[in-house]
Amino acid sequence: MESLKPTEISSTKMFGGYNKRYKHSSPTLGCSMTFHIYFPPSSSPSRKFPVLYWLSGLTCTDENFIIKSGAQRAASSEGVALIAPDTSPRGLNVEGESDSWDFGVGAGFYLNATQEKWKNWQMYDYVVKELPALLQENFPQLDTSRASLSGHSMGGHGALTIYLKNLDKYKGDEDKFLSQQLLPHKFEEACRKANVPLLLRMQPGYDHSYYFVVTFIDDHIHHHAQALNL
Numbered sequence: 001m002e003s004l005k006p007t008e009i010s011s012t013k014m015f016g017g018y019n020k021r022y023k024h025s026s027p028t029l030g031c032s033m034t035f036h037i038y039f040p041p042s043s044s045p046s047r048k049f050p051v052l053y054w055l056s057g058l059t060c061t062d063e064n065f066i067i068k069s070g071a072q073r074a075a076s077s078e079g080v081a082l083i084a085p086d087t088s089p090r091g092l093n094v095e096g097e098s099d100s101w102d103f104g105v106g107a108g109f110y111l112n113a114t115q116e117k118w119k120n121w122q123m124y125d126y127v128v129k130e131l132p133a134l135l136q137e138n139f140p141q142l143d144t145s146r147a148s149l150s151g152h153s154m155g156g157h158g159a160l161t162i163y164l165k166n167l168d169k170y171k172g173d174e175d176k177f178l179s180q181q182l183l184p185h186k187f188e189e190a191c192r193k194a195n196v197p198l199l200l201r202m203q204p205g206y207d208h209s210y211y212f213v214v215t216f217i218d219d220h221i222h223h224h225a226q227a228l229n230l
């Protein structure tokens, strides 16, 4: 059986730090999972980095953000470690799991499924409980008590909902999908009703792709670095 401890499967230097990919057996999801950590460059072995979890969107793995976003530039200069988990369990061969791009494999929605058939889809517990505990236990260079959360699309929704359910845990964001599915005006309305401050920035002309993510990712990393008191 694969180890519960993460095994490093790749390492690539970038902006003075390292993108490292790990594999481990997840008791929460009942399958093997991969995740990426970007470690910023460190001048001292005792330095601990705060963490920013990035929750990716539908069809993504843990690789999309790491390969496409360029977030490592700002993470390197701010001294923030980036944690990029996968988006669902994989390899379980549940009937119909790959029939649709927005349900099943690559589409965990960062929720705990309640139907028996989808019992392995426990991505809320994986991201909020299992992964932080695993990081704390295995990576002394990370300070998981200083954590922030961001994401794109399905992952933006995941970041918001996880943050709102765990206000004490995260110092804690997100096209043709805008008017049909993302509905930021509803979020704006809810924040107004609840008297919660919101800075909603609409970015005219950008679509839903990683070209958009790359364009604004530095702002997001700087924002989270401020929240993490760096």
Ligand SMILES: N[C@@H](CCC(=O)N[C@@H](CSC=O)C(=O)NCC(=O)O)C(=O)O
Pocket (backbone or CB within 6 Å): 056, 057, 058, 059, 060, 064, 068, 101, 152, 153, 154, 155, 208, 209, 210
């Ligand atoms: N249906 C298409 C499009 C899938 C897509 O746009 N995925 C986005 C996230 S959408 C909301 O969660 C994404 O991040 N794709 C990965 C990328 O690297 O661009 C399809 O199946 O391809």
